[in-house]
Amino acid sequence: RQRATQTIHRSIVSYPEMKTPTRDLVLSHLRQEKVQLWLPPYHQREGDVDGTKSDALRNLAQLLAEQLSSSSKAPLKVDDVYSILSQLQSHALQKLKKYCVDIKILATQQHFANLSSDDDVFASWGDTVATIKNGNTKKSLIVLRVENISSTLTVDKLASELCCELNATTARVIFKGKHISSSSSGGEGNNLRKIVSSNDGKDEQKKNELLCIVSGHGYVPPAPAAAAAAAAASSSVEGSATDTTARTDKEIIDSIRSSASRIAYNQSGFEITDQNGNLVPMSQTDSISLLTALGLHRIGRSKMEKCRESNNDEGDKRNSLASALVFLLEADAEWQGSSTLDIWKTKVDNYGLLQLDIAWNYLLLGSLENLTDATRRLEIAETVLRKQVHSNFVTLALVNAESNNPIPPLCTIFVRLFLLQGVANKMRNCNDTAAERLTWARVLCQQLRASCPPDRVEILCGAYC
Structure with missing residues (x-):
């Protein structure tokens, strides 16, 4: 998470329109205090009150103008600082957009009955993971919005954690109408961050969406590598008996x-x-x-x-x-x-x-x-x-x-x-x-x-x- 944050800050520094003394002061302070303009309270998710963003950013601009004026040759204007913060925020959000994804989980009511009310169940998937209300009273679909998806999240990890939480046997992941799995993508292609950020130019305006179809009841933890190898060896010895297994x-x-x-x-x-x-x-x-x-x-x-x-x-x-x-x-x-x-x-x-x-x-x-x-x-x-x-x-x-x-x-x-x-x-x-x-x-x-x-x-x- 910290590495991802540092990467975003570096990308902001290289932004060509932001190389002025005032901007440098603001950037230096943001890095030092680890202020993240792309997260609440400075940026709210869709559906929140629009005014909250402006108030929080305006308050931050006023605070920075007062604190940084002593380091500047002339007093800083609040409007100038606010304009810089807005530019920084817009650029950061643009960078982060390709790393955000809506994960649509299709399952039964029995599956969702196992879902914990704890909002941190899938917190490791990204910077923020929030449930989007869809008004579906039957609860056959839940949509999770993941912002700045984790660089360690893989197809296998996503499917396994979904099955564990919903007490299911399988979770199939579909992206852009194609089934993706560790076997089909393989290697680095198994990394969901890279998969969802591979949008071509004509789809830039569309949100990244993953469809997860959950099925079966009764979670079975993945077998350790040694146990899996032993099972494979055992099945190969049995010969024709494996033909009758599913x-x-x-x-x-x-x-x-x-x-x-x-x-x-x-x-x-x-x-x-x-x-x-x-x-x-x-x-x-x-x-x-x-x-x-x-x-x-x-x-x-x-x-x-x-x-x-x-x-x-x-x-x-x-x-x-x-x-x-x-x-x-x-x-x-x-x-x-x-x-x-x-x-x-x-x-x-x-x-x-x-x-x-x-x-x-x-x-x-x-x-x-x-x-x-x-x-x-x-x-x-x-x-x-x-x-x-x-x-x-x-x-x-x-x-x-x-x-x-x-x-x-x-x-x-x-x-x-x-x-x-x-x-x-x-x-x-x-x-x-x-x-x-x-x-x-x-x-x-x-x-x-x-x-x-x-x-x-x-x-x-x-x-x-």
Whole structure:
């Protein structure tokens, strides 16, 4: 904490507009007294009284003007000192902005019942950690604002302390729509301070936000390194017995990547063709990315299907959904990481279907904080899926449905798209768009029930829904 404070002070000293005798006096005094202008009472968090900041800073300016006048050739004016303090504060806050983050914790009421009322529970995460009131009476979401996030806070530490405090088994951390973990980021990338400060230029105006999905009940402390090594050695000796044990998400993801590599490098050959049977030229690296993306997507959808069919309690269902989201986001990352796959995003329906599943998962989790991302993904899905059919396909299908004429079973996927868009727009208070999309979904769905063979619709539902 002290090192971070010293770093901020040095950055202030180097500010080009602050090299005057008066500023030097003020800076020297602030360093000596360890005054931190970016913290209360000089700077209040959002929601506090605006006047408090001005009064505290004005009082400090008056005090400094009186104390420092003896060290100056001429008496210092309070307004001049106040102006300097305001500049210093603005510059410090600008520096600190990229190290501030809102941590949104999505969990059940049973989890939050274990949360201590002590405000210092997560104090080690940053200079200040405050709970932001969100007005959610069900308490399924708590938002913590961390200012000047600690340089020692890692993904593993954050997840472990959350699980410990909420008596949970897992906590998955998502940043900018991507699941982050010690295994995926590795090394220095596991440091949350570096992760949240890696904002690119176009996102500078947006707040850094982390989504933590907490699931399972019963905290299990991490095993010591020696015990973990012994367990690994024991499991390797058991041989085939390990096949029956539950594997972690990371192990499954690694297994899918390994299998994709074996298939791509298989001497028997591996080729990809388009819908017309034409060979698609693709390097082995891109083939691995495609196979991995398809495999991860399939696992994610399977987990969502099991959750829908399960009679387990809400906690277990949330755990399955959170695990499914990890696989879906990993699949999305594979599509993003390959230049060849980037070209094929709009040429095949797989990428559009993936966006539908991610948006659907957000809604099932009740993750309203990701509503904007869900809406964006639904727009991408519509663009991709419309390019797979004739430009007039949807229009003609709607006209035929309203006229009670038969429509093709392929309309099933658009029923799902319009339904999700309707729900998402309704939650965003875009009522006109929501009504339009929900009407489209209803009209197509009714006609599908009436005019399409049930077996064909069920096949498409299994493939797309």
